[in-house]
Amino acid sequence: MSLNIENLTVYYQTLKGEVHALEDASFSLTDGEIMGLAGESGCGKTTLGTSLILLNGRMRYIRGTVLLDGQELPIWDNRGMDEFRFKQVSLIPQYAMSAMNPTRRIGKMVHELIEARHEDYNEIMPELKRRLDLVELPQEVLKLYPIELSGGMKQRMVMVLSTLLNPSLLIADEITSALDVSTQKAVVEMLAEFRDRKFVKSMIVITHDISILSQVADSIMVMYAGQLSEKAPTETIIRHARHPYTKLLISSLPKVGIKYSEEILHGIPGKPPLLLDPPIGCRFRDRCPVAYEKCTQVPPFLELDKDHFVACWKEFEEHA
């Protein structure tokens, strides 16, 4: 078990009160696993991802434990987390395009960052160059400023940089959404390659695009309104999803080969609840076609089949 999360709860502090962005998330990740984290915007997937590395100004740690390789991450302690960051747990942020200091040459920035983390830059240098080759970046990029790189190149540079110290866990947050399909494909394939080469042990790939995940992830976890809905191996999610939300979500995705004139797809009616004052029980209740009275209680996230976790009363009932 490389990552083990129990009851992780993180709220957002806002004027009107606390936004329950992540509620009692418990799941684990095995070594070498690439887990896709999917869900609509505002479902808490980014909150989950970033809380594992850096709670930003308005995020409040409420409860829960995070064990990485058996060690507990003090995610509530900004300073205490420092030693884990980069080395144990690393991040490719959503904003990879602007993640590098615009006024420093990239190599110099990497150098300064590495030294600041008490590593020997010269020692790392050969590995850095190998990895640049791997992502097909010329070594000259180190002498360039970020602005001189194209979007795809910056994306790759950040990928290399984030994984340079071989972290145990890598969080890749919406890294493909700004890219063209062709580049998207290359970047995603590279992530897998990084895993294969053991630059990182396990990975959480956050995206709203399930079809991307279907290509690269070993497992997919679906979130809805701050709660975990379902987690299962990729194939299972795509073909045999059990949570009504997952099912609806998958069925609403247009695919090449489906035409409006031949088959009309449908979205999920309604909209997600406000997390400022979330409904009690299953949060998908209002939009769920199969909801019943039991759903006023929070469904636990249970392993119904092997590696297949679901949080749905109806499913529990049927399974039982």
Place this chain on the structure above:
Amino acid sequence: MRRYFLRKILIYLLTFFVAVTIDWMIPRFMPGDPVMNMLSKAGSMHAEAQEVMYGYLTSSFGLDLPVWQQYVNFWKALFHGDLGISILQFPKPVIDVIKSALPYDLLLLIPSILLSYYAGNKFGAYAARSKRMDNTLLPIGYILTATPYMWLGILLGWVFAIILNIFPISGAYSYALKPALSWTFIKSVLEHWFLPFMSLFIVQFGGWAIGMRNMIIYELEADYAHYLEALGAPRKLIRRYAYNNAQLPQLSGLALKLGVIVAGAMSTEIVFSYPGIGYLILMAIQNSDYYLLQGCFLFIIIGVLLANFIIDIVFVLVDPRTRLGMQGGAS
């Protein structure tokens, strides 16, 4: 790169042209008669001779050519470094008058600008570290930058020159000295320089401190700062980056502020009777010395343009973004 500078230079040239044209217009549209003013100070009781004198002087400043010709001549003379004769300091050429004032401006302006820029930025960055410091140190900055230069100057003069009597109150060096490259003289120059320098320094210092504080707060919220934080980079490194980046808008702010600083220097010079160009301008206005006014204005323009140009170059050196922008150009 070359194109960028070509464009810049073109704008500077255009600015220079417009400014010089305005400059040329000054004496032609000013009210009052400078020669008359010059003579009116004579207070002589022999008016007949004055009339003859008046004729003499007027013709020697002659403005009897057609306007366009005067304009062309003005440019011609300008390229020969001829700015005419000062009325106030007749018969000294304007260029000489300005030449003797210029070193004082350099002495006052450049150190005060550079040092206040440096110290103010440091101070602002320091204040931005925590809310507590921000709230205690920053109001000082606001008060300083809102202080009228001359008011502060007079207060400083009063405290340090009159009450404590440790600094002289006026002039550029002791009246007991003649200019010479000796230690006594340099010491005297520094003593006289200190108070006007301080009043310029203090006000500018406040401005820079605030500017830096505002900028660095933005920078600390920038994506790269968050990314570095996520990679566990020490705060020191992040602050250093933020500081360096925040300096860029500060630097372009410096270019914009030069005009204001020049104004501040003028009033400071007046307060401390510091014989720079600002003081000359006041004298020139009070005495309708067109030619001197023209000359001073021209020098200020050249100075500000030059400073702007230097800032532009420095900017290109420190900010890679401008360099890239140059290649793309504006669409």
Place this chain on the structure above:
Amino acid sequence: MSEPKKKNEFLYFAMRNGKLKVGAVIVFIFVLIAIFGPKFARYPLNEFVAGGPNPPSADFYMGTTAYGQDVYAQFVYGLGTTFIVGIIGGGLATLLGMLVGFVGGYKGGWVDEVLNIITNIILVIPTFALLLIMVAYLKLRGVLIESIFIGLTSWPWAARAIRAQTFSLANREFVDLAKLSGMKTMKILFREIAPNMMSYLFMTFILQFGGAILTAATLDFIGLGPTQGVSLGLMMNWATNGSALLLGYWWWFVPPGIAITAVVGALYIMNVGLDEVFNPKLREM
């Protein structure tokens, strides 16, 4: 987490923002003094009511000048002038800046290019020197003309900032939509773009307001201020001519400077407060 933006949200932050409150209160107090102060003046402005200089007393709240004029009367009237200069000078500069910035940022192309060059030229020319010369042309000067001149020379940086803002707004889709609705350019500028910049324009105005006050004070002080009326800058000028400080009449020289510093400083502090109110990024400092 997109935060709902509401007007009362701004109000909420405004009420919570110490900088804004402190700044606004100080400015407000001075505005009150400027408006109601004259009603409490015991002596008419600039009349020679006392034999000579008097320190502050119950009779002369702020003492008298070397010539026996009531400093309080000068101060409260001068404060009014200062605000007028700020409003007219700062207002005019903001208006001009708006005009140039809006048109340049929205129209783009050669119009923008030309306006940009003009802005740059005025920006680079030391406007204060220009102001000195312009002012020197007038035989008699009033507060109004002084303010107008200040406004005429200090708009460029406002124009530059507003242009950048307009430029980014002009490329927003709601502007496209307005165009698709057949709205005319000016209507788009003032009904679609300008309302979005109100906070920004307001902040620009505040900075210009403070700047105009300082510029006027400098002009007044070096004797190129209004030849008529009274202002805080003129008070300093008179006090300096009367060697007030050297002769120990601090009550004549110190208050106008403090008032200017306080008003301008408070405006600046207010501005930072407003920035924090309007810019969510800065709120959590």
Place this chain on the structure above:
Amino acid sequence: MRKVVLTILSLIMVASFVLIGCASTAADTPAAAAESTTAEEAAPVAEEAAMEEAAPAMVDYPRAETLYTMGKQWGPATSWNPLQQGSYAMGTIGLCYETLFLYNPLTDEYIPWIADSGDWVDDTTYQLKIKEGVTFSDGEALTADDVIFTLEMGKNFQSVYYSELWAWLDSVEKVDDYTITMMFTNPLYQEWANYLYSIAILPQHLWEGLTEEEAVVGANQPPVGSGPYMYESADEAKVAWVRNDSWWGIKGLGLEVAPKYIVDINNISNNAALGMVLQGQVDLDNNYLPGIASVINGGYGITTYYPDEPYMLSANTAWLVMNLTKAPMDDAAFRRAVSFAIKVEDIVSKDYGNIVVPANSTGLLPIWDQFVDQDVVDELGFSYDPDEAKAILAAAGYKDIDGDGFVEAPDGSTIALEIGCPNGWSDWMVAIQIISQNLKEVGINVEPVYPDYSALTAGLYGGDFDMVINNDAQMSNTVWSYYHFIFYHPIKEQMISGTGNYGRYENQEVFDLVDQLDATPITDVEGMKAIISQIQTIQLTDVPMIPLWYNGVWAQTDNTYWTNWPSSAEGAPKYVPATWNGYWNMGAVLMLTELEPVAAE
């Protein structure tokens, strides 16, 4: 970055120092001076420069041996040309160039200086003897030739300020090296007496051959004169003179000037001037310093001519100029009403703190008291009396028709006038505020305005003004100068400075009287009085201008380094302690011979 900044900074500092430091030689040998001086003069310039380079150690003026003055220069000195009456550097005439006589207005004495004696041989012939042994500072003797050369310069060059002398001077003849006779066609005794102490004698050997422009417009730096001081240096901030230890006067007059150096500092502002006075940097300050009374009693060691109010001697008359070409100022009754409405006492006490004194109705300075015809003044003179002012206005038909509290002209037109003084002249600004208040109290609507100096003078000279304060007529040896000024004729389009009749008062009768006065011998006091009485009758009836107060000879003297300043105290020297142009030769130079250094501890 930091290093770069520091390097630039230090470079600039050093460069500035070098520029400032080297400015000395540049300032002492300006191109302009070289251009306008002749070959003969070029030599001393070079010598001077060489001397300075040879003795670099001499950089300062020892405090104990130097007299620091202030109050004359309102800008850097740029001319040492005694022919440039208005702009020559402090002391050019008096310290460097000398006049034939001195005139001490306090004692009404003509003191032979270069001249040994001067007498009217007959009505039209004046014979002048000059002292033997008078030399210029370059060693050349000053002889009759130099005097004749100087006077004849006025004949040759129209733009020389005394050229008008030759309208009534026929010829100047040399009798011997030390004796000269002047033949007049129409001797104007008063004016001649004035010239005797105001024309500086120039060295013929240096000035000969100069063109008119060179002579009149040239900077004449460094000057070579016969006086007790020689040019030492000059820069933007000051002019320095050094004592000529081989001055002829040591033997010839038995006098020695005390200060080794005189350094005159440029004025900047009242505030800076007072600051320097308080710091003890200035020994003799000729600035108007408001509030000086409290300084004198403030333990700074500052004294003035009088220990009490008004502290200062009177130097000139400040009067209200009214534009007589405009209604209602063209009405004598109106002017007279104005004269009764102004409370000069308020100006004197509130504005000036009693350091000036109210003027006599005639405006004649105290030194001319004997010429005031008290009978005329008693009958026609005015004093503050608002009721009288209102009565005069009412009688002349000025009534408030529209009820705004201000009178309208007899023809019903509104009266709205402006009274002006230069912006920044704080004492006058306050004065016109008071006048405006006073006039409003009697129903005359006059607003104070403060245009800039040049705009104001342009209006004044061109006749485009309502009311203005002026004080151009200085104290002199003769009352005539005062009347010449206020009744200047003929009236011209531009009444430029020096023509005092800015209000454009036209009255041939009084013009003739003034001319007649000019032609009255200075010894004929009774004759003068008779004419003056007539003038005063007309003056007080017509009120072409209104004398207000006497501006002082602002003089603050510091006793820290030098004592025995002129003062009203018994036994103290009785000279006018002023460094202004025209005052050194009115006896101020003698003050220098009386000064005593305070022995250094």
Place this chain on the structure above:
Amino acid sequence: MLKLSEITKTYKVGTFGGKSLYAVRKVSFDIKDGEVISLIGESGSGKSTIGRMILKLTSITSGSIEFNGQDISTIKKADLKDYYSHVQGVFQDPFSSCNPIFKADRIFEIMHEEFFPSMPREEWDEKLVEALHCVGLNPEHVQNKFPHQLSGGQLQRFLIARALLLDLKFLVADEIISMLDASTRIDVLNLLADLKSHGLSILFITHDLSLGYYISERAVILYKGTVVEMGETDKIYHTPLHPYTQMLMASVPHLDHKWEQKTTDLGGKVEDITEGCVYFSRCPLEGKGEQCRADIPPLVEVEPGHQVACCCFQK
């Protein structure tokens, strides 16, 4: 209905505008009544520029656009308003399409003011309610709200309703669902298809090939401002001819099967070719030669209703 003939858009670059950059280069196609055409391309392909040119938000450098036989480049004032009453657009970001400081309804108010100034309030309100119903919105739920109080999907419908208030003939839908969540985007897409069946022509601009397939009859593939392939959707999707189209198709992440081969195309530094095939430097074809570098291959019809611009299909 709408005919684009060789439209080109260039931008001046360089200090004095010495160089020009092609954003769109000689693009021609037409859209018939009641037809949906997908304009597909990656960022920088010029697809949005074409949409903006149709909407007259961007000027046309050369070429012409005809709407019902009338050249739109010169129309002004009243004619322009008339044009806008038939041709409207909806954009990518629904939030940015609403002025954030006003209530969302304001966009309707503007329409009322600008297009139907004389229509009485009641009549207008009826019309509005009808339009909202038409896009599947309950007026009570969406009226009198600020944009941020509505979801992206609702707002996008809102904006479509705005266009429907007019006598709409043609709609430019520029990436209108790419910012919506998966659960709602399909509904907006369905709405578009619905409108089409009522006779509306739509230019559907997208980078997502599956969306293009779902809704349109014909597709136009753009690369660097140039049309590389166009034709009936089925033909293009099932037998892409241009190597670029092929690459795009291969990159689509399908839910049901994994990517076939590893692509190494990272679109790194690409050589700028001004004369010649735009795809030259990335073209993997063995047969590419000097001719491709020198000449711009014209669009040729390889089969009925399927055109491609590649030198392989020239002869």
